[in-house]
Structure formats: structure tokens, C-alpha cells
Amino acid sequence: MRARLSSKERIVRAARKAFADRGRDGVSMSEIAGIAGVKKALIYYYFPSKEDLFYEVWRYSIDELEDHIFSEADGENVYLSKIKKILRSYIDFITSKNEVKKIMDQERANLTREDIESWKRVRDRYLSLKNRLSTVINDAKTAREISKDVDPDSTADLILNGFSITEDPEGLESIREIIWRGLISNSGESTTPG
Numbered sequence: 579m580r581a582r583l584s585s586k587e588r589i590v591r592a593a594r595k596a597f598a599d600r601g602r603d604g605v606s607m608s609e610i611a612g613i614a615g616v617k618k619a620l621i622y623y624y625f626p627s628k629e630d631l632f633y634e635v636w637r638y639s640i641d642e643l644e645d646h647i648f649s650e651a652d653g654e655n656v657y658l659s660k661i662k663k664i665l666r667s668y669i670d671f672i673t674s675k676n677e678v679k680k681i682m683d684q685e686r687a688n689l690t691r692e693d694i695e696s697w698k699r700v701r702d703r704y705l706s707l708k709n710r711l712s713t714v715i716n717d718a719k720t721a722r723e724i725s726k727d728v729d730p731d732s733t734a735d736l737i738l739n740g741f742s743i744t745e746d747p748e749g750l751e752s753i754r755e756i757i758w759r760g761l762i763s764n765s766g767e768s769t770t771p772g
Contacts, residue, residue, distance in 0.1 A: 586624050588614045594635045598677035601684045602632050636685070636700050639678040644707050646671045657718030661761065664714065665737070669750045672741055683742045708734045715761075724761045733761065 583591070592614035596605040607628055611618040625631035651663040672679040689701045712734040718724045740753050 585614075585616055585620055589616060589621050589624060589631070590634055590638055593631050594639065594677050594681065597632065597635055597684075598680040602628075607631070633699050633703075636681070637703050639675075639681060640703050640707055642675070643668075643671055643678060644710065646675075648710070651714075657714065657721055657723045658762070660714055661718060661724070662758075664711070665754050665757065668737060669741065669747075669754060673745070673747065673750065676745075679742070679745075686739065686742070704738075708738060711737060718761075725763050727763075728761055733757070 589610065593605075593610045596610050596613055599605075607621055608618050610631070611621055614621070621631065625634060647664050647667040650667055651660040654660040654663060685700070689697065689704055708731075712730040715724070715728065715733050716730040719726065719728055719730060736757060740757065741750055
């Protein structure tokens with residue numbers, strides 16, 4: 579039997595669905611309350627502003643993504659295997675969690691905004707994920723398991739942003755193959771991303 583969701587969890591899930599469907603600016607707190615089946619005042623009890631609610635949805639989504647892509651790879655000692663698992667898990671996540679992918683795709687451009695303080699927390703959470711991914715890539719480079727020419731930060735950006743151009747599973751696999759070949763070029767490793 580499934581446990582009942584708390585009001586706060588229902589609000590976050592409803593907001594995630596609404597933000598994915600219409601973007602952060604395209605939905606009102608009243609609409610989110612309707613989707614969640616709660617009074618608007620209850621949303622404000624937990625989240626003083628729409629920016630706070632959006633940040634909670636973003637944080638929850640990035641946490642879920644990070645847990646998913648690193649859970650299988652964290653126990654891996656060989657960096658190439660770790661990176662393979664991360665790439666595979668990332669594709670699995672974005673194809674099965676369409677709401678998170680939509681939110682990330684819609685709001686990615688806003689991550690560079692310096693004019694609005696509320697985006698700082700959103701950007702910082704995203705950068706934390708990017709830095710964790712960049713560290714794995716840098717460790718693989720230091721261990722000489724990937725090409726010495728790989729820039730870890732640019733590669734982490736490519737992984738996090740490159741898969742947003744398609745939802746087609748074959749297209750996603752092609753992108754993964756391109757990233758993989760770039761990582762291992764001149765490293766003497768097999769080009770099969772398996």
C-alpha cells in the first residue's frame with residue numbers, strides 16, 4: 579500500500595508538473611493549489627513566494643537527478659566505468675522523468691541571470707551538480723583513463739546540456755556515443771560506450 583503524501587509533497591509535485599507544462603512564469607499559485615488539491619494559503623505556509631516554491635521544485639528535481647546518476651557509479655573505482663554508468667543513468671533519467679527534463683530545458687537560460695537574487699540559489703544548486711560531474715571527469719583525466727585534452731568543466735556542461743536537443747532514444751544514444759568518443763580519443767580505450 580502506498581503511503582499518503584504530505585501536503586507539502588503534494589504541493590511540490592503539483593508545482594513540478596505545472597512548471598514543466600507551462601514554465602515558472604506561466605503558472606499561478608492558485609493553479610498549483612488546484613492541482614495539489616490544497617488551499618492557496620497552505621502553499622504560502624510552506625513557501626512564502628513562488629520563487630521559494632520554484633527553488634524547492636528545482637532542488638528536489640536536481641537532488642533526484644544527482645541521486646539517480648551517481649547511485650550506481652559511486653561504488654565504481656575505475657573512472658571509465660564510472661563515466662559509462664553516469665552517461666547511461668543520465669539518459670535513463672531524462673527519458674523516464676520528463677517533467678524534470680522539461681523544467682531544466684525551460685529554465686536553463688535563466689541560470690545565467692545575475693539581475694534576480696532568487697536565481698542565485700537555483701544556479702548554485704545546478705553548479706553543485708555540474709561540479710560533482712566535472713570532478714569525476716577530472717579524476718579520470720588525472721588517472722589517465724581519458725584523453726588529456728578533455729576539459730572537465732566543458733564536458734560536464736556538454737553532458738548536462740547536450741541531451742536536451744532530442745527526446746528520441748536513438749538520438750540520445752548518438753549523443754552519448756559522441757561524448758564518449760571525445761572523452762577517450764587518444765587514450766587508447768575502446769570506443770564502445772556500453
